[in-house]
Amino acid sequence: MPHFPHHYEDILALLPGIRPQQYSRTRNFTTGAVTRLSPFLSRGVISTRMVMLHLAQHHSYIACERLLQELAWRDYYQRVWQSVGHSINADMRRAQERVHTHLLPTALDKAETGIEAIDAAIRELYNTGYMHNHCRMYTASVACHAAQAHWLQPARWMYYHLLDGDWASNALSWQWVAGTFSNKIYLANQENINNYTGSKQTGSFLDTSYQMLPPSAIPESLREVVSFEAQTILPAVAHELQLDQQKPILLYNYYNMDPSWHAGTDANRILLLEPEVFAQYPVSEHCLQFLLRLAENLPGLQVYCGSFDALHTAAKGATIHFKEHPLNTHYSGALEARDWMVPEVQGFHPSFFSYWKKIQGRIRAQFSS
Numbered sequence: 169m170p171h172f173p174h175h176y177e178d179i180l181a182l183l184p185g186i187r188p189q190q191y192s193r194t195r196n197f198t199t200g201a202v203t204r205l206s207p208f209l210s211r212g213v214i215s216t217r218m219v220m221l222h223l224a225q226h227h228s229y230i231a232c233e234r235l236l237q238e239l240a241w242r243d244y245y246q247r248v249w250q251s252v253g254h255s256i257n258a259d260m261r262r263a264q265e266r267v268h269t270h271l272l273p274t275a276l277d278k279a280e281t282g283i284e285a286i287d288a289a290i291r292e293l294y295n296t297g298y299m300h301n302h303c304r305m306y307t308a309s310v311a312c313h314a315a316q317a318h319w320l321q322p323a324r325w326m327y328y329h330l331l332d333g334d335w336a337s338n339a340l341s342w343q344w345v346a347g348t349f350s351n352k353i354y355l356a357n358q359e360n361i362n363n364y365t366g367s368k369q370t371g372s373f374l375d376t377s378y379q380m381l382p383p384s385a386i387p388e389s390l391r392e393v394v395s396f397e398a399q400t401i402l403p404a405v406a407h408e409l410q411l412d413q414q415k416p417i418l419l420y421n422y423y424n425m426d427p428s429w430h431a432g433t434d435a436n437r438i439l440l441l442e443p444e445v446f447a448q449y450p451v452s453e454h455c456l457q458f459l460l461r462l463a464e465n466l467p468g469l470q471v472y473c474g475s476f477d478a479l480h481t482a483a484k485g486a487t488i489h490f491k492e493h494p495l496n497t498h499y500s501g502a503l504e505a506r507d508w509m510v511p512e513v514q515g516f517h518p519s520f521f522s523y524w525k526k527i528q529g530r531i532r533a534q535f536s537s
């Protein structure tokens with residue numbers, strides 16, 4: 169069972185534990201040497217750049233290439249979100265085929281798809297807030313292609329529960345599986361699932377050859393659907409904001425919890441939780457509690473639940489510093505760049521590999537061997 173620390177020192181102490189060669193050999197297995205850094209990357213506690221620079225100091229490029237490529241997927245999806253904004257919430261390249269419902273298959277919600285490894289992975293998601301990448305792909309494939317559900321509601325359901333919820337990686341990975349942001353749909357049969365998860369199931373609706381997938385009729389276990397209605401209960405904050413007008417305001421939010429950002433600066437530190445953002449992209453109580461534990465790394469941090477505009481008014485002209493992010497386009501003040509692996513390669517690239525081609529050489533240049 170993965171355990172995710174919340175003290176900054178304990179999070180940084182995870183970096184020396186990365187085993188890049190084992191990672192590239194075993195990452196597809198649920199028992200493989202994956203990093204489990206995603207909750208900290210998604211919450212902006214650490215950055216892909218920080219991980220890249222750590223790897224460059226301790227390993228060769230060749231040993232790390234696979235992991236660097238995976239880290240680059242996160243930056244790629246964030247660049248797409250930054251470029252096209254809310255359009256990532258609709259089918260990107262082509263319409264999803266064979267859509268029977270726009271609701272959530274109840275079997276996902278109840279962890280009763282009938283595929284044992286997927287049901288176990290959903291239970292783990294509920295218990296820990298984490299799901300292995302391959303299980304995310306299997307779950308999404310069953311939802312989109314066996315249950316014939318449009319990807320959006322199931323994606324919202326998964327995002328709600330993931331401690332590493334990142335709407336760019338989430339929505340665009342679902343679209344990749346659905347075939348709406350890739351050249352083909354992603355399918356896995358029972359043999360593949362058994363191989364990577366260690367399950368030994370036979371006789372399921374996926375226990376067939378790839379020619380027979382996806383199943384022509386929706387399996388009985390996947391027919392029932394439910395509307396995914398979730399909300400985030402934001403913390404009740406009783407006290408008024410205490411602002412020192414002489415000091416700048418450093419603004420943190422669900423995607424920026426970086427303790428190294430302006431570390432040592434004497435500032436008003438505010439964690440902004442906007443009800444409108446969480447109404448659009450709800451997260452579970454577990455995710456919110458994880459965020460609030462990460463907030464303990466930020467000295468003197470005050471939590472503000474309200475709109476940016478209300479905060480701006482309360483700030484009475486003090487400069488508000490914030491990091492750029494697609495969910496912040498309505499903020500005003502001193503905009504600062506996020507950390508990227510390769511900051512100079514920007515904009516929309518139609519495919520990951522067109523992006524990777526441009527950044528690979530610059531990443532390699534960070535490594536001495």
Ligand SMILES: Cc1cc2nc3c(=O)[nH]c(=O)nc-3n(C[C@H](O)[C@H](O)[C@H](O)COP(=O)(O)OP(=O)(O)OC[C@H]3O[C@@H](n4cnc5c(N)ncnc54)[C@H](O)[C@@H]3O)c2cc1C
Pocket residue numbers: 195201202203204205206207209210238239240241242245299300301302304305308326327330332333334335337338339341342345
């Ligand atoms: C349907 C689906 C939904 C997903 N939703 C999210 C999400 O909400 N938030 C999220 O952070 N990731 C998401 N991913 C991507 C990926 O599954 C996770 O980033 C990864 O499993 C996190 O575990 P890890 O840190 O142990 O990954 P590792 O395998 O150790 O990878 C290291 C890092 O590389 C990046 N990475 C690895 N694989 C991917 C990938 N396929 N796409 C983008 N970045 C990747 C992540 O930053 C990850 O932390 C999703 C993938 C799928 C298929």
